[in-house]
Amino acid sequence: MILTITMNPSVDVAYPLERLVLDKVNRVPNARKTAGGKGLNVTRVLAEVGDQVLASGCLGGRLGDYIEDNLPENVESAFFRIAGETRNCVAILHDDGQQTEILEAGPTLSEQEAQDFLRHFEQLLDKTAVVVLSGSLPAGLPTDYYVRLVNLAQQAGRPVVLDCSGASLEAVLxxxxxPTVIKPNNDELSDLLGFEVTKDIDQLKTVLQDDLFAGIEWIVVSLGAGGAFAKHGDKFYRVTIPKIDVVNPVGSGDSTVAGIASAIFHQESDQDLLKKANVLGMLNAQEEMTGHVNMANYDKLYQQLKVEEV
Structure with a gap:
């Protein structure tokens, strides 16, 4: 079973509008609400792939109840309840592809809740084989909180796929x-290293050998339409992907993470891991809903991907 952790989940609300008019009433005929947060996007995709998933993290209040009630039927829930109220995140989709987001900060966890969740997490490790840690940390948690979770998973012998950014990622590194795997993009690498990281293969090879990344088994770098570049141990791979019609790219990174976790769980080869991860990312981009893939299109795309050692 794969354990997904979403420390700061949300109810994601999408308001599609032909045109957003400021300082006026904007009526939305087809609002969409989903259980959101990066880890929950991963959870949905893993469930659609057919893997067994245990979803956890922190939930509070009625919005927390909504998220738990709207998990996929084949997902086991093991969320930790907190005193604060889970947040809303609103995306207004308007005016020919523009997206305006309004993101609540979310609840502040107490020091006691932070300690209690560590014990809760440790107990969940007994029934899971792979751990996915995704997204931002809620207020009240220290920057190095993911370090503590990775440490507990390591002590239990569980591989960890970590998908976060900024100070919390740097603290882990x-x-x-x-962790076993990280999945940065060029911007995140640039922020970490203090200089611009491009999509140049020779530069990426050099960058991923920086001492900052020592001890990380897998580094998978998303290159958008350019595919991906990856380092596994002392091997480097370039992933070339076909051109697709993109409907909504939001959540594609989370879908890629789902593919990585699934491949590790099933002990797949390097090439199969990179193909599965990137196919799931592309399938998400072809759908309107975030964190959703149509598996009927999986095999066709899978055959079009090229993974080569460089």
């Missing part, structure tokens, strides 16, 4: 407790 500078610690002695390393």
């Amino acid at each position: 500078r610690s002695e407790h390393k």
Whole structure:
């Protein structure tokens, strides 16, 4: 079973509008609400792939109840209840592809809740084989909180796929407790290293050998329409993807993470891991709903991907 952790989930609300008019009433005929947050996007995609998933993280209040009630039927829930109210995140889709987002900060966890969740997490490791940690940390948690979760997973012998950014990612990279996989993009690499990281293969090879990434088994770098570049141990791979019609790219990174976790769970080869991850990312981009894939199109895309060692 794969354990997904979403520390700061949300109810994602999408308001599609032909035109957003400021300082006026805007009526939305077809609002969409989904259980959101990066880890929950991963959860949905894993469920659609057919893997067994245990979803956890922190939920509070009526919005927390809504998220738990709207998980896929084949997902087991093991969320930790907190005193604060889970947040809303609103995306207004308007005016020929523009997207305006209004993101609530979410609840603030107490020091006691932070400690209690660590114990809750440790107990969940007994029934899972792979751990996915995704997204931002809620207020009240220290920057190095993911370090503590990675440490507990390592002690239990569980591989960890970590998908976060900024200070929380840097804290993990500078610690002695390393996840199995990270999935940065060029911007995140640039922020970490303090200079612009391009899509140039030779530069990426050099960058991923920086001491900051020492001890990370897998580094998968998303290159958007350019596919992906990856380092596994001392091997480097370039992934070339076909051109597709993109409907909504939001959540494609989370879908890629789902593919990585699934491949690790099933002990698939390097090439199969990279193909599965990138196919799921593309399938999400072809759908209107975030964190959703149409598996009927999986095999056709899978055959069009090219993975080569470079």
